[in-house]
Amino acid sequence: MTARFGVFVPQGWRMDLTEIADPVEQYEAMTAVAKAADAGPWDSIWVFDHFHTVPEPTQNTTFECWTITSTLVRDTQRINVGQMVGCNGYRHPALYAKIASTVDVAAGGRLYAGFGAGWYEHEWKAYGYEWTSLKDRMGAFREATEIIYKMWTEDAPVFNGKYYSIDKPYNEPKGARKPHPSFWIGGGGEKVTLRLVAKFGDAANIGGGNPETFKHKADILRQHCDREGRNYDDIIKSTSINVFPVEKGADLEKVTAKARGRTSLEEFNKNNVIGTADEISAQIEELLEAGADYLITYIPGVAYDHEPLHRFASDVIPRFS
Structure with a gap:
């Protein structure tokens, strides 16, 4: 089974730049990971669209999504650059389409334009965006997706909806x-989001790295494709997984220390697949058997140490080429 792979660069959202004090050095650390991935077998690098850190909002760096996308496409040569995913609530969809069009030109066609409904209530309210009901957010997301597609495919698009x-x-x-x-288009909503993928999307991001969940969502997507007259095989089916590759017999307490920070090894292990190339590959094979053909990875601590990035690139990716 074959697959393509992407990797998130550290932008601060997951508290992954806190060991670097200077913001300019933080930015350069992010760019350095992008360039390292660009030099390897990776298909893509990714960023989040958030303003405040997780697991809780703190006064720490979180670089803005589209600003860094536009610089990363110029700092790299061949790799695709995407967002997982752009939040509809933060930009009017017509502006989103315009921004993405511009960045895609700057990238020479290497943009993966990610789009989703959004969920982080705290930052919506903090930045002055109205936090509406789930029904209204999904209704706006539905209209926004159609507007973006029209902006990219029509010369004189017209749309009159409830929200836009x-x-x-x-x-x-x-x-x-x-x-x-x-x-x-990111998200596993079965009535709205996956139908929008079938109508307008080039790729989906579903399942959260869980093979059973992925298979269920992929089956729903296939049903929507059948109803929309869309070829299911034309859509990239991606999922996301947190990984930390190590050598066989490695002292996990020691080799994960910098990436973990103050997090215990037990807690770190709950949120990441820590393992050898064989162990990580076995998890990936389960996802591919469930129908995935694209893996987007997050490697904790990569801002401080590129070794796990290179290990994954040399020991895991070639197995699925």
Whole structure:
């Protein structure tokens, strides 16, 4: 079974730059990971669209999604750059489409434009965005997805909905990739999100790294594709997994120390697949058997040590090429 792989760069959201004091050095650490991935067999690098850290909001660095996407595409040469995923609530969809079109040109067609409904209530309210009901957020997300697609595929798009309207906006250039920027829709909502993937998406991100959940969501997506007359095989089916590759027989307490920070090994192990290339590959094989064809990885501590990134690239990725 074959698959392609992406990796998140450290941008601060997951408290993954806190050991670096200077913000300029933090930015350079993020860029250094991007360049290291660009030099390897990775297909893509990824960023989050958040303003405040997790697991709780703190006064720590979180670099803004589209700003760093636009710089990372210029700091790299061949790798695709995406967001998992852009939050609809933070930008009008027409503006989102315009931004993505511009960045795709800057990237020479290497943009993976991620899009989702959003969920982090604290930062919505802190930044002055209205936190509406789930029904309204999903309704707005549905309309926004259609508007973005129209902005990329029509010269004089018109849309009048409950939440948004556009009246023949010019969007030139529409992007560099043909027929339009690659549209990655994140989320496993079975009635709205997966149907939007079937109608408009080039890729889905589902399952959260759980094979059973992935298979269930993929089956729902296939049903939507059948109803929409869409070829299911034309859609990339991705999922995300946190990994920390180690040598066989390694002292886990020692080798994970910097990546863990103050987190215990037990807690770290709950949230990450810590293992040898064989052990991590076995987990990936389960996901591929469930129908995944794209793995987006998060490697904790990579801002401080590139060794796990290189280990995954040399010992795991070639097995699925």
